[in-house]
Amino acid sequence: xxxxxxxxxxxxxxxxxxxxxxxxxxxxxxxxxxxxxxxxxxxxxxxxxxxxxxxxxxxxxxxxxxxxxxxxxxxxxxxxxxxxxxxxxxxxxxxxxxxxxxxxxxxxxxxxxxxxxxxxxxxxxxxxxxxxxxxxxxxxxxxxxxxxxxxxxxxxxxxxxxxxxxxxxxxxxxxxxxxxxxxxxxxxxxxxxxxxxxxxxxxxxxxxxxxxxxxxxxxxxxxxxxxxxxxxxxxxxxxxxxxxxxxxxxxxxxxxxxxxxxxxxxxxxxxxxxxxxxxxxxxxxxxxxxxxxxxxxxxxxxxxxxxxx
Amino acid sequence: xxxxxxxxxxxxxxxxxxxxxxxxxxxxxxxxxxxxxxxxxxxxxxxxxxxxxxxxxxxxxxxxxxxxxxxxxxxxxxxxxxxxxxxxxxxxxxxxxxxxxxxxxxxxxxxxxxxxxxxxxxxxxxxxxxxxxxxxxxxxxxxxxxxxxxxxxxxxxxxxxxxxxxxxxxxxxxxxxxxxxxxxxxxxxxxxxxxxxxxxxxxxxxxxxxxxxxxxxxxxxxxxxxxxxxxxxxxxxxxxxxxxxxxxxxxxxxxxxxxxxxxxxxxxxxxxxxxxxxxxxxxxxxxxxxxxxxxxxxxxxxxxxxxxx
Numbered sequence: 001x002x003x004x005x006x007x008x009x010x011x012x013x014x015x016x017x018x019x020x021x022x023x024x025x026x027x028x029x030x031x032x033x034x035x036x037x038x039x040x041x042x043x044x045x046x047x048x049x050x051x052x053x054x055x056x057x058x059x060x061x062x063x064x065x066x067x068x069x070x071x072x073x074x075x076x077x078x079x080x081x082x083x084x085x086x087x088x089x090x091x092x093x094x095x096x097x098x099x100x101x102x103x104x105x106x107x108x109x110x111x112x113x114x115x116x117x118x119x120x121x122x123x124x125x126x127x128x129x130x131x132x133x134x135x136x137x138x139x140x141x142x143x144x145x146x147x148x149x150x151x152x153x154x155x156x157x158x159x160x161x162x163x164x165x166x167x168x169x170x171x172x173x174x175x176x177x178x179x180x181x182x183x184x185x186x187x188x189x190x191x192x193x194x195x196x197x198x199x200x201x202x203x204x205x206x207x208x209x210x211x212x213x214x215x216x217x218x219x220x221x222x223x224x225x226x227x228x229x230x231x232x233x234x235x236x237x238x239x240x241x242x243x244x245x246x247x248x249x250x251x252x253x254x255x256x257x258x259x260x261x262x263x264x265x266x267x268x269x270x271x272x273x274x275x276x277x278x279x280x281x282x283x284x285x286x287x288x289x290x291x292x293x294x295x296x297x298x299x300x301x302x303x304x305x306x307x308x309x
Numbered sequence: 310x311x312x313x314x315x316x317x318x319x320x321x322x323x324x325x326x327x328x329x330x331x332x333x334x335x336x337x338x339x340x341x342x343x344x345x346x347x348x349x350x351x352x353x354x355x356x357x358x359x360x361x362x363x364x365x366x367x368x369x370x371x372x373x374x375x376x377x378x379x380x381x382x383x384x385x386x387x388x389x390x391x392x393x394x395x396x397x398x399x400x401x402x403x404x405x406x407x408x409x410x411x412x413x414x415x416x417x418x419x420x421x422x423x424x425x426x427x428x429x430x431x432x433x434x435x436x437x438x439x440x441x442x443x444x445x446x447x448x449x450x451x452x453x454x455x456x457x458x459x460x461x462x463x464x465x466x467x468x469x470x471x472x473x474x475x476x477x478x479x480x481x482x483x484x485x486x487x488x489x490x491x492x493x494x495x496x497x498x499x500x501x502x503x504x505x506x507x508x509x510x511x512x513x514x515x516x517x518x519x520x521x522x523x524x525x526x527x528x529x530x531x532x533x534x535x536x537x538x539x540x541x542x543x544x545x546x547x548x549x550x551x552x553x554x555x556x557x558x559x560x561x562x563x564x565x566x567x568x569x570x571x572x573x574x575x576x577x578x579x580x581x582x583x584x585x586x587x588x589x590x591x592x593x594x595x596x597x598x599x600x601x602x603x604x605x606x607x608x609x610x611x612x613x614x615x616x617x618x
Contacts, residue, residue: 005418006411013418013441020426026435030400040402040435042456043352052404052452056444092337093349095361095452102315109322117329126335128347132322135365137445143361143404147351151547162388242612263478 027173034233035083035156036218037146047153049089049146051082057138068108070195071140072115078220079144080123080199081257085218087208088152089201093128094120095143095174100133112140123199152208154216159262163214163284168203168277169258170240171223172249179249190249197257202273204259212271213261222252223281226260228291230284234262237289240282343542344465345394346455356462358398358455360391366447374490379504380449381424387529388453389432389508390566395528396517397461398510402437403429404452408444421449432508456615461517463525468543468571472523472593477512477586478567480532481558482553488558499558506566512584513568521537521580522570531561532590535569537600539593543571546598549591 005013018034030039030047037051039171055061055075076094083089098112120127128145170193177190200218207213215234219226227238242251263271271278327343338357339348346360364370365386374616385403392398407421429436437454448477479502486499509527524543528535536547549561571593572580580587 003415004411005409005413005415008415010441016419017422017439017441020422021436025427026402026433026437029435029437033436033438038402038404040454042357042401043355046352048351048357048454050402050404050452052406052438052440052450054406054408054440054442054450056408056442056448058445059443060410092351093335093347093359095347095359097361097450099363099365099448100314100602102313104314105315106312106314110325113326115327120333124335126333126338127330127342128338128349129342129361130326131361131363131450132319132326133363133365135370135446135448136367137448139365139408139444139446139448141361141363141406141440143451144357145349145357145359145454246349 002211026135030154036082039086039153047062047148047150049083049086049148051079052141052142052143053078053082054139054141063138065184067195068111069115071152072112073119074195074197075140075142076116076119076123077197077199078203078257079142081197081218081220083144083146084199084201084204085216085259087148087154087216088205089146091123091125092145092147095124095128096130096143097111097133097141098130099137099139100134101136102134104138153210154204154213154261155231156215156217156230159215159230159236159284160264161236161284163262164268165227165238165240165260165281166243166263166271166278167219167258167281167282168275168279169198169200169219170256171245171247171251171258172253172256174255174257175253176249178253178255194255197255199257200259203277206274207261210270210274212267212274213263216259216261217256219256219260220254221298222254223260224252227282230260230262231291234284235287237285237287237291238282239285239291242281246279246281330473340464340514345391347411348395348462354458356457356459358392358395358457359452360388361450361452362391363448363450372447374493376504378424381421382428383463383504383506384449384451385425385428385432386506386508387566388451389510390506390527390529391514392453392455393508394525394568395508396457396463396525397514398455398457399586400432400434400453400455402454403433404437405439406442406450407439408442408446410447411443413447422478455469460504463517463522463570465524465526465539465542468524468539468545468593469573470545470593470595472571472573473577474536474547474549474569474590475572475580476528476567476569476590477584477588477589478507478528479507479565480554480556480560480567481562481565483564484562485558485565487562487564506564509568510565512586513584516570519579519583521576521583522572525568525570528565528567528569529563531563532569533561536591539569539571540600543593544596546594546596546600547591548594548600551590553589555588
């Protein structure tokens with residue numbers, strides 16, 4: 001297992017990328033890799049927000065239980081979720097890529113295009129371009145572009161010791177749905193959460209405009225991993241307490257696409273008034289404090305990823 | 310072969326995408342799928358130019374003859390070529406995705422990152438984000454973002470009957486290099502053309518600023534296919550004449566990343582003064598005239614793509 005990617009794991013591979021790119025100098029670059037999306041200044045007072053995520057056969061889906069119309073919708077939504085996780089962001093346009101074997105049923109392609117274009121309309125975004133490629137394994141990728149004012153951006157890095165951790169959106173529901181899909185069991189709510197996650201644009205906009213949150217991330221890689229990413233970026237630690245959270249399944253299974261954010265205690269009453277759906281998840285603590293949750297969550301390169309197919 | 314993607318071919322699949330997206334309404338959308346890149350208005354007088362292209366194992370490369378450092382460079386360059394093929398475009402930033410098997414040698418990842426980041430510096434662009442994913446087949450994708458003034462854009466659709474077709478850059482050299490790589494033969498010029506194509510920013514800028522070309526495309530899918538794309542977009546036909554072109558191999562093999570463009574005859578003297586490296590390739594003719602070149606070029610879904618691996 002030495003010198004192969006699985007012996008390193010995703011976190012260390014990403015660290016290498018970030019280390020390599022730390023010295024990027026470009027006047028327009030506001031924020032490079034390492035948050036939910038990158039930021040580029042495109043005009044005075046206007047930030048382009050850009051993110052890319054993929055759905056790969058074997059890692060994110062298997063053809064035997066995949067509805068390609070729903071996969072097309074999910075491909076858009078997981079990327080919109082990353083835009084929303086940057087704060088008050090308005091989606092602009094997307095570029096999509098699809099890799100199919102030459103022997104793939106035409107219906108897969110048609111269904112994928114149907115689902116993707118239906119959700120582009122629903123979320124008022126347009127397909128700006130993309131690519132179609134032949135591959136023996138199915139692979140779908142999407143780049144989402146949005147725009148924001150600099151003041152509307154919420155990064156992962158602003159959490160302070162003493163802040164409270166809160167969340168919105170499902171916890172463990174998508175993982176439960178994936179498990180049902182794989183054993184062909186019925187779980188309509190779980191399966192819908194897995195295929196059609198709701199990007200949390202409204203909640204993120206409220207958090208950014210009302211200056212309620214100090215740090216924001218989506219929980220797509222699992223709750224513990226997301227808390228750990230906020231802690232790492234903010235130079236803090238954290239403890240999780242799920243006793244008041246709407247846990248529907250393993251919250252570290254990933255794919256939920258809810259939001260996790262930190263709130264200073266004096267802003268708590270306002271949070272409850274503005275976003276009553278938010279639920280408590282724990283607190284931010286000083287760096288060095290032991291994180292009261294193992295670093296779990298989804299690692300595609302680990303030997304035992306929680307929801308590895 | 311009925312009802313599978315290979316029975317349709319890429320051109321008909323793309324037509325279905327374009328037909329589906331014809332009714333996209335979005336105030337900021339200037340140009341959707343169908344040209345070398347999409348166009349989005351991001352500020353008064355400022356156009357965001359965006360494109361996405363991929364390199365897939367089995368379709369574009371095989372691990373047994375791939376230098377991943379060079380693959381990282383190619384991934385950037387093929388996308389920059391699509392930006393250049395829109396006219397006077399300045400690259401801004403890119404998002405990259407890489408799919409590796411968990412058993413892939415760590416060196417492949419390191420080399421890929423080395424090559425990609427070296428060429429990001431060379432072309433003064435920054436990595437804005439991306440994704441890392443596990444897949445049993447290697448797959449690399451990149452979205453390139455650039456900016457332009459509306460007056461600097463050259464589309465595929467402006468060719469008029471009577472215009473002359475000209476080109477810059479290699480013709481058939483990359484296909485020759487690919488053939489050498491596959492049989493482990495020596496062809497340094499061909500292999501470099503295959504792995505490190507030169508995006509034609511300078512030529513495209515001259516063509517746009519001097520208002521020399523009426524239509525512009527890159528020839529990455531082969532010369533005949535590119536001429537056919539200009540003809541289709543412009544409502545014209547064409548004839549190719551390669552007797553004065555620097556043909557180094559099969560010009561329809563694809564992967565050359567030179568430019569093909571149309572020039573009205575009165576501008577020919579100025580073209581020769583401004584861009585002496587340009588060479589004649591034929592002429593644009595009226596719609597309905599028989600295209601004097603079979604519709605060749607690269608079709609990843611055709612049973613016999615010219616350079617199918």
